[in-house]
Amino acid sequence: MSTFFSTTRSVDVYRAAWRWHFYAGLLVLPFMLILAVTGAIYLFHNEIDDYIYRDIKTVTAMSGSPHSHNSIVQAALAVYPGKALRYVPPASKSGSAEVDIKGAGGDVMAIYVDPYRGTVLGSMPNRGTVSWTIRRLHSLAYFGPIANGMIEVAAGWCILLVITGTYLWWPRQKTLSLEGVLKVRGVSSQRVFWRDVHAVTGIVAGVLILFLAVTGMPWSIVWGDKVNQWANGSNFGYPAGVRVSVPMSDEHINHVAPVAWSLEQAKTPVSAMHVHAASDAAMPMQISLDKAVSIFDQLGLAKTYAINLPVTATGVFTGAVYPNDLTKQRVVHLDQFSGQVLLDMSFADYGPIGKGLEWGINVHLGQEFGLANQLLMLAVCCAIVLICISSAVMWWKRRPTGMIGIPPLPANRHALKVVFILLMVGGIIFPLVGISMLLMLVLDYVFVIRRNSAD
Known part of the structure; x- marks a missing residue:
């Protein structure tokens, strides 16, 4: 054993690492291209949407007072009858208001209203913007849960690609040379040129590629879901430290509106039933939307916050905001009858795991450090x-004519086994990756190793 590990730079270990690096690349290359292209576009989703939809998202400010929030909702309902689910107050003097309405057919439309004139500027399907389309393409959500699961597989294999790629890149000459290590050799017609471009680019960007793969995992359908349940498995899904002493419903916040990763398991509290003072019968009197907006403003929620409207007798007004600045993330639930704050939670209330993952997600999205963050992730x-x-x-330049060109097996098969065992550690951490690795191992044995042995 000591002899084996003393020759870890031998051709056998190199070939074993190369072989699995090749398999990983073969499996995830198309997914990596999709993730990179759609991710690069989504980094600028706010800028893209603000430009494309500027005719309905911006207005000409007037000197007079804007219409009440209640009347803005009524103006939207007059154009698109249904049930108002969500309201986004204007974030600035030149911004329009958004009202999300569920129509009779079940479709939800986003209606944009000029707050000064009370006129409807336009509409679109809820989450029907270009940026949401790009986001769903990025996660392959358009193509169902199996395709979405392949993103988790791709991210996991990407981690293995970085690890094996770093080993393959590692200089083996006793005299260190920058040729092929940090300097590209040859010209574009030569294979060595593309090998060096691949290796040098990979080692320069490797740490950040690894970061993107790891921070993308919280969205995955198996690993991310299980880690989320584990990280937020108590207090009705709310982060540790938040006292939940009010009655809770069975409705999750993320069923009605986008939420931060740490709140995906969070449920909403319920409003108490109040008796109207002028009647002997139970007549709940809901506070107005204008009153709810006033309370949220007094509480200091950052502009761009959205309000989920109560749609049942026990529902609540939920003000939520997830700005680029993590410290300003906040969710506040109000009793729909009294306006009492039932739960007020911010980023400071998240547990250590939640804070760390939320920070990673924010950097992943290019939001934490402004334009510099966007440009770095774009690079x-x-x-x-x-x-x-x-x-x-x-x-393509290396492969034999008419063949796939799988890297040769190491003479010492133990090297292949040891590399596979080390990679399986990652497969255990990420179950879907582990399953795909076992499948690749079976295929490798049946179609390649066994056939070579027979020859």
Whole structure:
């Protein structure tokens, strides 16, 4: 055993790592391209949507007072009858108001209203913007849960790609040279040029690619869901430290509106039933939307907050905001009859795991550090595209005619087993990746190793 580990740079270990690096790349290359391209676009989703929908998202400010929030909702309902589910007050003097309405057919439409003139500027399907389309493409949500699960597999294999790629890149000459390590050799017609482009780009961007893969995992349908349940498994899904001493419903916040990762398991509290003073009968009197907006403003919720409207007798007004600045993330629930604050929660209330993952997600989205964050993540996305292209080109130049060109097996099969065992550690942490690795191992044995043994 000591002899084996003393020759960890031997051709056998190198070939074993190369073989699994090849398999990983073969499996995830198309997914990596999709993730990189759609991710690069989504980094600028606010800028894109603000430009494309500027005719309905912006207005010309007037000197007079804007219409009441109640009347804005009524103006939207007059154009699109149904049940108002969500209201987004104007974030600035030149911003329009948004009212999300569920129509008779069950479709939810976003109606944009000029707050000064009370006129409807336009509408679109809820989450029907270009940025939401790009986001769903990024997660392959358009193509069902199986395709969405492949994103988790791709992210997991990407982690293994970075690890094995780093080993393959590691200089083995006793005299260190920058050639092929940090400097590209040859010209574009040569395979060595594309090999060096692939290796140098990978090692320069490797840490950030690893960061994107890890921070993308919280959205995955298996690993992310289980970790979310574990991280937020108590207090009705609310982060540790938040006292939940009010009655809770069975409705999750994320069923009605986008929420931060740490709140995906969170349920909403319920409003108490009040008796109207002028009647002997139970007549609940809901506070007005204007009153709810006034309370949220007094509480200091950051502008761009949205309000989920109560749609049942025990529902609540929920003000939620998830701005670029994590410290301003906040969710507040109000009793719909008294306006009492039932639960007020901010980023400071999240547990250590929630805070860490939320920070990673925010950087992943290019939001935490403004334009610099966007440009850095854009550079990483471009690097991923270049890595994918260079890998395809150098494979094409290397492969034998009419063959796939799988890297040769190591003479010492123990090297292949040891590399596989090390990679399986990642497969245990990420179950879908582990399943795909076992499948690749079976295919490798049946179609390649067994056939070679027979020959």
